[in-house]
Amino acid sequence: MDVIRVRGNRKLQGTVKISGAKNAALPIFAATLLTDEPCVLENIPDLSDARFMADILRHMGASVESPEPGTWRIEAKNLHTRAPYELVRKMRASVCLLGPLVARLKRAEVSLPGGCVFGPRPIDLHLKGLARLGCDISMEAGYVHIDAKNAKGAHVFLGGRHGSTVLGTANLLMAATLTPGTTHIESAACEPEVTDLAEMLVKMGAHISGIGSPSLHIEGVDKLYGCHHRIIADRIEAGTYLIAGAITGGDVTVNDIEIRHLGALIDKLEEMGLCITTPTPRSIRITPDGPLKAIDLTTLPHPGFPTDLQAQMCALLSLVPGLSIITERIYPSRFMHVPELQRMGANIAIEGPSAIITGQKRLSGAPVMASDLRASVALILAGLAAEGDTWVQRIYHLDRGYEKLDQKFAALGADIARLPASAMPVEGEEPEGPLEATPRNLPAIDHNLATVASNN
Ligand code: EPU
Numbered sequence: 001m002d003v004i005r006v007r008g009n010r011k012l013q014g015t016v017k018i019s020g021a022k023n024a025a026l027p028i029f030a031a032t033l034l035t036d037e038p039c040v041l042e043n044i045p046d047l048s049d050a051r052f053m054a055d056i057l058r059h060m061g062a063s064v065e066s067p068e069p070g071t072w073r074i075e076a077k078n079l080h081t082r083a084p085y086e087l088v089r090k091m092r093a094s095v096c097l098l099g100p101l102v103a104r105l106k107r108a109e110v111s112l113p114g115g116c117v118f119g120p121r122p123i124d125l126h127l128k129g130l131a132r133l134g135c136d137i138s139m140e141a142g143y144v145h146i147d148a149k150n151a152k153g154a155h156v157f158l159g160g161r162h163g164s165t166v167l168g169t170a171n172l173l174m175a176a177t178l179t180p181g182t183t184h185i186e187s188a189a190c191e192p193e194v195t196d197l198a199e200m201l202v203k204m205g206a207h208i209s210g211i212g213s214p215s216l217h218i219e220g221v222d223k224l225y226g227c228h229h230r231i232i233a234d235r236i237e238a239g240t241y242l243i244a245g246a247i248t249g250g251d252v253t254v255n256d257i258e259i260r261h262l263g264a265l266i267d268k269l270e271e272m273g274l275c276i277t278t279p280t281p282r283s284i285r286i287t288p289d290g291p292l293k294a295i296d297l298t299t300l301p302h303p304g305f306p307t308d309l310q311a312q313m314c315a316l317l318s319l320v321p322g323l324s325i326i327t328e329r330i331y332p333s334r335f336m337h338v339p340e341l342q343r344m345g346a347n348i349a350i351e352g353p354s355a356i357i358t359g360q361k362r363l364s365g366a367p368v369m370a371s372d373l374r375a376s377v378a379l380i381l382a383g384l385a386a387e388g389d390t391w392v393q394r395i396y397h398l399d400r401g402y403e404k405l406d407q408k409f410a411a412l413g414a415d416i417a418r419l420p421a422s423a424m425p426v427e428g429e430e431p432e433g434p435l436e437a438t439p440r441n442l443p444a445i446d447h448n449l450a451t452v453a454s455n456n
Helices: 022-034 048-059 092-105 124-132 166-177 192-203 235-247 259-272 307-317 337-343 373-385 396-401 405-411
Strands: 002-007 013-017 039-042 063-068 071-075 107-111 136-140 143-147 155-157 182-186 207-209 215-219 228-230 251-255 275-277 283-287 296-299 323-328 347-351 354-358 367-369 389-393 415-420
Touching: 002 373, 013 405, 022 039, 022 048, 022 071, 022 092, 022 166, 022 192, 048 063, 048 071, 048 092, 048 396, 092 107, 092 124, 092 143, 092 166, 124 136, 124 155, 124 166, 166 182, 166 192, 166 207, 166 215, 192 207, 192 228, 235 251, 235 259, 235 283, 235 307, 235 373, 259 275, 259 283, 296 307, 307 323, 307 337, 307 354, 307 373, 337 347, 337 367, 337 373, 373 389, 373 396, 373 405, 405 415
Parallel strands: 013 251, 039 228, 155 182, 296 323, 367 389
Antiparallel strands: 002 389, 002 415, 039 071, 063 071, 107 143, 136 143, 182 215, 207 215, 251 283, 275 283, 323 354, 347 354
16 A cells, blocks of 8 residues: 655745535535436546545446546436445445435435444434425434425525535435425525536526525426536635745635635635735735734635645644634534644644644654644644655555546646555664655754745
């Protein structure tokens, strides 16, 4: 298995093109099952999660091909009702097969996805919504069985104790498109990925109003049709590269994005003292603008600060003088990156759902273990700013959600390499190659001294 080696202390500089959004692509793949006509999806990122979703659709009976990179053509003339455990356990997002199966076949047997490393991740709200539509739901041997032959439009409140549910909203939205009558989803998730799905469903012939708001109205139709759809840019990938610019005191521009999807992050980066500009209507540039300040932030449903950028901010704030507090309101125990950041010298204490971060002058590179997608990328970011080499293991997590991560960072000037695990130095042995001229021996960046002079 490969590892990623990052040699820190380099300011990133340049422009990075952002890929299509993983979290938009996955439910949109599932939505293609709502019709027996072909759907063509564009701007699909080349990620293991996207390829895996394509495999699931094949398993469900669809014909799935990728005529060129980034484009997928899916035609689901025939469909099975059962999504087995072996598939669903590998990718939690496969739970969003429920909506299309209920809508089109009026029957579904989908394995329960189980928990994940950052918490229990229940699907009670998905099921509550489907039950409100009149679906008959039962559990058996780890599977949820749904009979939707009597389903009809209804009023559904989807709020839970952590806000709404993104994939739950996607499921209910998809189910309601082909369910007779009017469905009103209140407290629907407003994440841009849900909006993207709703816009694709409208292209397929669905009658939906209130798109982008927490109040969605769906008039059920008899049939949906094939369509072409281009997936939105990945706001979390974009945010990650902006934070990489910030943590290295560099000058980074992210391109091909929707600026309005990143409002909460921009606000927090500006509050920290970073300079954010928008060179074009579809790009954001980050540059240093004097000393950085500690901040408090709380993750919330969109348009609040996204949980999927929390770990990256944790890495950044570890190097900002003063006391910062991050409170995680979506997944209160999503802090697996913290022990690994501590191994690199970060001073972070976890108190309930909050991380209390005392900014350090420097981090030092270390061998670290990735535990999930965003935790892994936080370790890469920390490694970019640390002294010495950081070796990130279990990088298959990164391959799930960051297209060409090492190439994109290298193009920004990072010293990053994907290597076989055998390249990792064994403790007590000298690392290979000369030590004296490598960037890891340069002094740590002092963000207090960073100025706009580093813009060029
Ligand atoms: N929740 C419930 N009951 C439910 C559903 C959710 O209590 O039936 C709770 C969850 O436990 C959590 C909160 O509600 O506390 C929000 O969960 P949500 O259902 O919105 O999450 P999701 O739809 O399963 C998607 C993304 C996640 C992202 C969350 C929150 C995809 C494939 N996944 O998950 O992305 O963190 O929304 O924005 O879209 C990632 O990309 O790294 C990732 C984990």
